[in-house]
Each structure stands twice: as C-alpha cells, then as structure tokens.
Amino acid sequence: MEAILETKKLSHIYSAGTPFERAALADVDFAAYPGEYLGIIGHTGSGKSTLIQHLNGLLKPTSGQVLFQGTDIWTDLKTTRRTRFQVGLVFQYPEYQLFEETVYKDISFGPRNMGLDEKEVDRRVRSAAYFVGLRDDQLGQSPFELSGGQKRRVAIAGVIAMEPKVLILDEPTAGLDPVGTESILSNIRAYHKAQNATIIMVSHSMEEMARTVDRLVVVNDGTIALEGAPSQVFQHGQELEDMGLGIPQMTRVFNRLKAMGVDVGSSVYTVEQAKRAILDAVAKKGVG
C-alpha cells in the first residue's frame, strides 16, 4: 500500500554549529498508511517528539525528506501550510493552549485559519464537538470554566475540526484517570472510524498501546529500533526494557509462566488475550 505520510532518511540536528549540537534523529525512514491506527513509543529524549513535529512541518529536516501523499511538504510555503491542516497534531496537555472566550471560537480557530466560509466553519465546529462528546450548550461557555478533562476535549476538537487526514496525538491521556482515559480513547476511535483517518498516537502506557493500535513503532536514540504489530514488538521484552520501556503486565506474567515451565502460547498482551489463552489451555487439558 502507498504510504500517506512518510519520511526518507530524515535527520534533525538541534543547535547545529554550536557546542550544544545534538542529533535528535538520524536517517529515519518512517511510514504511516491510510486508515491505520499507529502507535509510537519511546522514552523522553528518544527523538519521538522531534519525529512527530516533522510530520506536519513544524520542524524542518536538517537533511532528508518528509512526504505527504507523495509530495515533499517543504516544496513551497503553500504546501507546508496545507500539510499542517491535513496532518493534525494534538500536543501534550493541549488544554493549556486554549485562549478564546468561548469553546465555539476556540474550536473554530483552525478552520478559520484554513480560510473556510462561515457555514463550513460552523459545520466543522459542531461535528468536531460531537466527536469529543461536548454538548451544544457547552459551545457558548468559556473554556476556562470547564473541568480539566473537558478542556482537553475542546483542545482535541480544535484539531479535529480541521478534519485532518492524519491525526497525531502526543500522550492524549496523560494525567487522566481510568474513566477519562477510556472516554478520550473512544473519542479517537470514533474519529478514526468515521473519517477513515490515519491515527498516530504517542503513549507511554504499553497496556493502552496493546489495546488500541494496529502497529507499533519504537523510537530509540533517534532511530526506529523496532516496528510491527504489538504482538511482534512485545516479543522483544528484554530489548524494550533496555531502552527504558516496559512491556504490558500480561506479557510479563505470561513470560514468567513460561519460565516456570508452563507454556500457554506467547503473544499475550491484553487481559482479554490472557483470559482466552488460559481458558483454551484449560479446555485442551480437560479434554485430553
């Protein structure tokens, strides 16, 4: 399949030419495909934030290319600007970036910058608000009167309202409790389904990744260290731990079980899979 967003030999060096020079990315070949739900993991300082800021043209590559639908996003200024609308980026703790008097105005900031007419802006604001579960009467409220979780929804809606083909979210559930986490994740899933958009999610929670994404990219030391389906990636438990990352608790438990001499199949990383594996093992043994 043709990639919707890809990087070719992407390198980025911070403070080039000064004693503080530091390579954040080195020859990264990254690709995201239409309609996929992709996860990016990596510890702080691994280069993952630098990578995602290249994907929508916020950072300019020191060398290498970023292609959106096959076109280099730095071809000209117009293309770069258009890419920012088509590749939406929700930063960490986005609720701290709200600024308008009303929720409606804040969400409409992106669509207005796109130069859309009033009617289209209105449609987009309402549809984005719907995706994140904001009620109509909340649109007129000041965003600063809302709770922390609701503010984050407004901020996410502000990016969704640009109806990007690729939606990148940097730790969208950071600091939320289980209920808040689940509801934000289901908002994202809803957008993914309805728009058939590509979702790229950065998270530290292996359990969350295991439950939600189709494919995982592990960034370490400015390069892509591992990639593949979660089941494949989580087989590299030791490597992940050496990178300062963990593996899901269920995978750890099943690895221990294996070490104890009981092998009930690998590639278990969610509670659901663990339950299936145990029930299957019980059934098999019960019969045999």
Add this chain to the structure above:
Amino acid sequence: MEKSIINVEDVRFSYITAEGVAPIVLDGVTLDIEEGSFVAVLGHNGSGKSTLAKHMNAILLPTGGKVYVDGMDTADEDKLLDIRRTVGMVFQNPDNQIVANVVEEDVAFAPENLGVPPEEIRRRVDDALKAVGMYQYREHAPHLLSGGQKQRIAIAGVIAMEPRCIVLDEPTAMLDPIGRADVLRTIKTLNRERGVTVVLITHHMDEAAQADRLVVMAKGRVVADGAPKEVFQDVEGLKSVGLTVPDTTELLWELRREGLDVPLDALSDEECAQALKELLCRVKSKE
C-alpha cells in the same frame, strides 16, 4: 498499637464560589494515618483525594470536623510552622515547586526558612540529596533536569525539613515511566529505611498496589480501606466508582467469572503467574 501521626476526624469541606453555591468536596472523612506506614489514597479525578491531602498540612482548613497533626489542631495558627515541618507536601508539577536556580540552593530553601544554622543546613541538604539519589546533581540547574529528577529534587526539598510524614499529591502524574519508577523507588526507600510516614495520592493502580494500606475515595468519602490485596478484590466496587484494578487482578477476576478456581489476591506478576501455574497443574492432575 502504633501511634498515629495524622488524625482526620469527620472532615467536611466545600469551596466558597463566587455564586455562593458550595459544592461539597469532602463529605465526612475520618482517617488515621499511623506513624511509619505507607498509605496510598486512590480515587478518580474529582473524588476529593487532593483536597483531603491539602488538609493534612493546613493548606486547607476543614469547613466541619478537625484534622490533627501529631496532636496539633491544623486550625491553630500558632502551630502552623510546626505542622508544616512535621508533614511535608509534594505536588504534581515539579516545575512549580522549585524556587531556586541551583539544585542545592533549592533544597536549602525550607531549612533557611526555619532558621536552621548554616552548617546544619549544609548537612541536611547533602543528606536529603543523597536520600533521593540526586547528590551528584547538587550544582546543576533544575530546568535542565528530567521531570523525574526534578520531582526528586522537590522531594529532597521537603526531606530537608526532616518531616516525620510526607504527603505526595499525584507526584508521578506528569512523568514518563522511567521518572515514575525512580520517584516511587525513592518514596519507598524513605519509608522503609528512614521510617518516614508516606501518604501517596494517586490514580495509578500499580503504584497504589505497592503501599501497605490503600484508601479509596469517591464523591468525597472513603469507600474502601485496607491492604491493597483485600481492596482490589472488590473489582466491581472499584469499577463502580470509576477506577480499575491492576491487570493481574482483572485477569483472575475474569477467570473466576468463568468458573475457574483462582485466588483474587495474587497481585504481583510473580504471584499471578504462580496462581495460573497452580490452576493449570490442577487441571492436568485431574485428567
């Protein structure tokens, strides 16, 4: 019986808002924190857990009921400094707790306020930095450190008061997994090796699971209180107040629902694996 260091007695609290409407945040909380224990307070956002924490060193005063710190009423203004040096407090955002531009000068802030003599401040600063494993960073600028390191500096800043208890209000919420693990390890060391009483406010199940005692809050009340192993067994109860349980407990609970005989209190990876192994061996021997 162990002596308790904090007594929360039927505390009620509501914020006074501009409209005069006062939503109730704490609705009759009674809690004793034993000296030397490690207590986790778990609750979803808005359960009142942070508000409760702020009552433990007189940042907030109860609208009804009383809080005693080592026998001192927190409403007694003359005792304010004594209360705050007995119960130290660490907050969520490490950036907003660090006062100085150099690590050791920040750690010295509290003892300086308390009028401790300079040589003694030096000793306390070095000691506190060693306790959190940040001594080699004493001359660094805090803003160049990682989140987890900054939070350990913030903990050292409180330890330098030599408090008997520290209350930590979601200290790991803004940290990455490495930072979280470092902070948690630091807290446990302080509790085990120095006998500092620890009250950890969190919504991470895995952190709560490591405490000696787990208090669950919902809607301004204490809804469960006991050893983590016991509390987590009430999977349905926790889910009903918007919390989840660790994946290990969740799995065992699911298996029990399928009619399998597994214990619910196998919380750690090791215990869970052991429980599963025993289950599978039993099935095998039945053949």
Add this chain to the structure above:
Amino acid sequence: MALKDITLGQYFPGHSLVHRLDPRTKILAVVIYIVALFLAKSFVTYAIMFALLALSVKVSTVPVKSLVRGMKPVVFILIFTAVLNLFYTPGEHVLFQVWILTVTLEGVQNAFFMVIRILMLIAGTFLLTYTTSPILLTDGLESLLGPLKKIKVPVHELAMMMSIALRFIPTLIEETDKIMSAQRARGADFESGNLVQRAKALIPLLVPLFISAFRRAEELAVAMECRCYHGGEGRTRLRQLKYAGKDWAVLVFFLVIAVLVGVLGHFGL
C-alpha cells in the same frame, strides 16, 4: 528553535576565582567598572578598561563565545547609537557630507567609543550574572541594600521576587515555545502579515501564557508555604556572605584602575 537559544543572564556554574568571590564584591566591582567606563575618554583609557575586562573574563573561565552570543539581542541598539553618534556629532574635521548629513572625524570617534562602551558594559554585567547564581546575586543585593530596610523598603521581598523571576525565565521560554508550536499546528501564522495582523496573531500565544503564569504563581506560592516560607524574618542562609582577603584585593584593584582612568581622563588622555 531560536527561543531556546537565548542565554540572557543565565548562570554557568563553575569554580573560578570570579565564581568564588563574594557576590557583593562582584556587584560593587561591576558598579566601579561601569563608572570607570564612563570616565574613559581616550584610546589609552579604553585600552586599560579593555585589559581589565579581558583579564576578568580570562580568570572567570567563561567562554568568550557565550559572552558574544549574549550580545546578539542588542545589535539593533548598537547600530542605532552608532548612527546617531555618527551624524549628530558636531566637529571641525568634516570627513564628508551627504545631503543634510555631515560626518565628522569626531563623529566617527564618538560612534566608535559609544559602541565599544555599550559592548563592554554589557560584557561586564553578563560576566556578573554568568558567574553568580541568581540566589547569591539576590542575597548580595539584599545585603548591600540592607540599610534601606530602615526606611521601610521591602528589600527581602524585592530580592526574592527577582530571584524567582530569574528562576522562571527558562521555564516560561520553554512554555512559549510549546504554545507557539501548538498554535502553528492549527494554522496560526506568527511570521507574516502587517503589524496589526502580527499583533493579533499574538493573542493565541499570550492568553494561555498568562493563564499558565498565574497558575504557576499560585502553585509556587502554596509550595513555598509548605516549605515554611514566612518572609525574611528569622531566615538563615546555606551560604553565608563573608568578605575574604581576595574580595578586598579585587575591590582595591578595581578602585585603583577606576581612579587611574579618571585621572588620565582629567588630563585629557
């Protein structure tokens, strides 16, 4: 991102003689140095001042590169002063005339000295902030201004405010950077447009920045209270300010140079 590169007044920890001097000594030395700079009027006196600065930089081990980098923000002021001096200094030795503008030899000289003076002034003050941790700097100021407490000037509070402001500069710069990136991701344009458009583009940046600054201030206040802060009364210090032999030596040295420059200036040298 350029914002992160601002080093304005940032402290570089070190152990040189300059680092180890009492902050009060350094503040006083800088004051003497500035006075002397204004007394300097000729190549000879400027050369002496330059030698003094060069010596101080050398001893401090602060990389010259960092000092130079700190100068960048003032380039505009420099050019402005130079141009002003170049054209508006009356004199006898007219070099050339363009339209109504006359450039005299005195003008060139004035412009040159003015630029050198500003550069040296900035380099001197930067050397102070580069080698003195903000807390020590404020402690030093507080101690020097101590006598003002008698006339009810809140010296401790002012010093504390200054030190916290310095502490939060890097944090706020980082935050500004983050918010700008987030708004640019939503199509905000901070670079183009006329003055009004640019000013308008700043609103999405300033509102969240102010809100966050207030939130930080509130949290910091509570955290400070939790650490028993209750004003300057009864406070002790980790580092006690104490003048040592080297402090006196440095002060005397600076005074001698200043007097020398003053005397030379008096004789028109």
